[in-house]
Amino acid sequence: MRSYRKELWIEIPSRMGFLNITEQVAQCLEESEIQEGFALINARHLTASVFINADEPGLLRDYETWLEKLAPYEPITQYRHNDTGGVNGDGHLKRQIMGREVVVAVTDHALDLGPFEQIFYGEFDGLRKKRVLVKIIGE
Numbered sequence: 118m119r120s121y122r123k124e125l126w127i128e129i130p131s132r133m134g135f136l137n138i139t140e141q142v143a144q145c146l147e148e149s150e151i152q153e154g155f156a157l158i159n160a161r162h163l164t165a166s167v168f169i170n171a172d173e174p175g176l177l178r179d180y181e182t183w184l185e186k187l188a189p190y191e192p193i194t195q196y197r198h199n200d201t202g203g204v205n206g207d208g209h210l211k212r213q214i215m216g217r218e219v220v221v222a223v224t225d226h227a228l229d230l231g232p233f234e235q236i237f238y239g240e241f242d243g244l245r246k247k248r249v250l251v252k253i254i255g256e
Contacts, residue, residue, distance in 0.1 A: 121149035121253040124161070129243035132190065133211075135177045138167075138249065139236045142221075143228055145251040152226045154255015159218030161250050164208030164242035166215035172235040184211045184241070208241035215239050223255055 123145050127136060142158055160167050170176060188210035193199045196206025219236060222229035230236075238249055 118154075118254060118256060119149075119151060121145065121151060121251075123148070123251045125249040125251060126246050127238050127240075127249060128246045129238075129240035132241070132243050133181055133184070133208075134240050134243060135180065136238045136240075137172050137235050138238050139172075139228070139230075142236050142251055146223060146226065146228060146253060149253045150226075151223055151253050151255040154223045154253060156221045156223055156228065157218060157250070157252040157254075158221070158236055159250050160212070160238065161248040162242075164205050164212055164240075165247050165249075166212050166239035166241070167218050167249060168215050168237050168239060169219050169221075169230070169234050170237065171233045172237075180215075180239075184214065187211075187214065205242040211241040212239075215241075223253065 125141050142156060146156060158167050188207040190207045193204050198206035198209060
């Protein structure tokens with residue numbers, strides 16, 4: 118059994134946004150030389166997410182609209198988390214909804230994704246660099 122680890126650095130130029138990172142993860146798999154196993158991809162920040170869905174612009178806009186309805190950014194005083202001086206209480210809740218990580222099977226040295234499935238990084242408190250961990254284990 119072998120393992121591979123790499124951190125991807127991502128900076129979203131807005132408070133909330135999404136980035137397709139499938140190609141970056143596939144490049145990690147190429148570097149790993151692992152043929153069969155699993156890839157774990159997780160956000161290393163409490164206001165960011167990694168999830169799988171279709172790369173369709175309307176869907177990504179729907180996520181933004183839906184998440185903002187569930188946990189609106191303003192007024193920031195609605196979140197007890199922000200009582201300590203922060204302004205990202207909504208980002209913590211959005212991350213909880215969208216999830217921290219995904220695990221993708223590796224088969225024949227390829228990410229074993231379904232039709233139209235892509236890996237996304239979701240940002241809910243952006244405007245600074247954040248990390249995504251890619252950990253691949255297998256043979």
